[in-house]
Amino acid sequence: MAALLTIAWIYLRIGLIFVGGGYVLIPLLNHIMVEQYRWLTLRQFLDGLALSQLTPGPLAMLATFTGFRAGGIPGALVATIFIFLPCVVLMLIVGRYYDRLKKIDIIGSTLGGLLPAVVGLVAAAAWNLGVSSLSGVKEFLILAVGFALFKWTKITPMVVILGAGLVGLLIN
Amino acid sequence: MSNGAQKVRLSEIFLTFTMIGLTGFGGGMAIVALVERVCVREKGWISSEEFLHGLAFGQILGPFSLNVCTFTGHHLRGIRGGIVAAVGFILPSFLLITLLSWIYFTYQKLPQLQAALKGTNPVVIGLIVVVAIDMGRKQIKGWGGALMAVAAFCASVFLTLNAAWVLLGAALWSLCSSYFRRRIG
Numbered sequence: 001m002a003a004l005l006t007i008a009w010i011y012l013r014i015g016l017i018f019v020g021g022g023y024v025l026i027p028l029l030n031h032i033m034v035e036q037y038r039w040l041t042l043r044q045f046l047d048g049l050a051l052s053q054l055t056p057g058p059l060a061m062l063a064t065f066t067g068f069r070a071g072g073i074p075g076a077l078v079a080t081i082f083i084f085l086p087c088v089v090l091m092l093i094v095g096r097y098y099d100r101l102k103k104i105d106i107i108g109s110t111l112g113g114l115l116p117a118v119v120g121l122v123a124a125a126a127w128n129l130g131v132s133s134l135s136g137v138k139e140f141l142i143l144a145v146g147f148a149l150f151k152w153t154k155i156t157p158m159v160v161i162l163g164a165g166l167v168g169l170l171i172n
Numbered sequence: 173m174s175n176g177a178q179k180v181r182l183s184e185i186f187l188t189f190t191m192i193g194l195t196g197f198g199g200g201m202a203i204v205a206l207v208e209r210v211c212v213r214e215k216g217w218i219s220s221e222e223f224l225h226g227l228a229f230g231q232i233l234g235p236f237s238l239n240v241c242t243f244t245g246h247h248l249r250g251i252r253g254g255i256v257a258a259v260g261f262i263l264p265s266f267l268l269i270t271l272l273s274w275i276y277f278t279y280q281k282l283p284q285l286q287a288a289l290k291g292t293n294p295v296v297i298g299l300i301v302v303v304a305i306d307m308g309r310k311q312i313k314g315w316g317g318a319l320m321a322v323a324a325f326c327a328s329v330f331l332t333l334n335a336a337w338v339l340l341g342a343a344l345w346s347l348c349s350s351y352f353r354r355r356i357g
């Protein structure tokens with residue numbers, strides 16, 4: 001029980017820092033899990049990082065992995081809940097006041113004006129992912145097929161993504 | 173929710189986000205693109221503009237893939253909707269990671285699933301590009317907007333600037349330009 005409380009407290013703090021920007025998460029987790037509490041070796045930590053990138057959830061799923069190591073399934077559950085608690089609460093607060101804030105003239109027009117930047121960031125994410133994972137003709141071919149399917153058919157994207165996963169397993 | 177539209181059932185919200193959580197390989201923006209396709213395009217649960225606002229807030233507040241789910245869920249059914257969406261989205265990854273962790277710590281081996289990513293990553297890039305094009309068509313109006321989009325893209329790709337900073341800069345830009353427009357007009 002005491003161990004679970006420790007896990008809860010540690011991950012709550014990490015979750016709060018996470019709100020400031022996910023980029024510090026990996027060095028921070030490494031420091032806490034490997035150096036401070038010695039729940040994982042560096043090797044295990046890096047393997048956990050690879051594991052969490054396999055899954056659809058945010059990188060913070062590393063919390064599940066390290067929580068599992070620190071306290072089994074309850075540890076994994078507690079770590080996952082507490083690392084995401086701050087950002088979920090904050091997003092709920094944002095959602096609650098969003099409609100009201102939008103009606104204030106100056107805020108509404110500012111929000112409306114920054115949308116192109118959001119679009120730019122979405123495009124940038126595609127670029128960054130492309131740089132790191134498009135290495136050969138095969139990948140570009142899959143990209144082209146995917147683009148065409150998403151753009152001109154009504155197939156639900158989930159089916160296309162799962163299909164692509166199967167293709168990936170078969171050709172590699 | 174506020175416009176008196178028909179209430180979406182919590183169970184439908186849960187199932188939708190569980191499906192997104194199950195298939196959103198690629199993380200981050202891949203999930204955002206998927207949520208956009210499903211919730212804005214297919215189901216019409218939230219307008220494109222509101223969704224992008226949620227994404228802007230979400231990027232400032234950390235793990236934006238989860239934040240976008242929470243925001244959309246809240247938009248539909250208030251606090252309960254937000255929590256249901258967040259839990260539904262996280263659940264598949266949680267179960268998968270717990271299972272993989274157990275395998276890893278028992279057998280000291282990573283399952284060979286990386287190959288699947290070689291197929292999903294390119295397709296996910298296609299999805300993000302399609303979503304970016306659609307969003308751009310709707311939201312980028314005039315030269316000012318186009319310039320801002322290109323500037324945000326470059327700041328992120330070439331200067332590797334944190335999204336939160338990019339958005340803060342864009343907000344300032346937008347604030348100033350609407351202020352001046354008002355002074356002139």
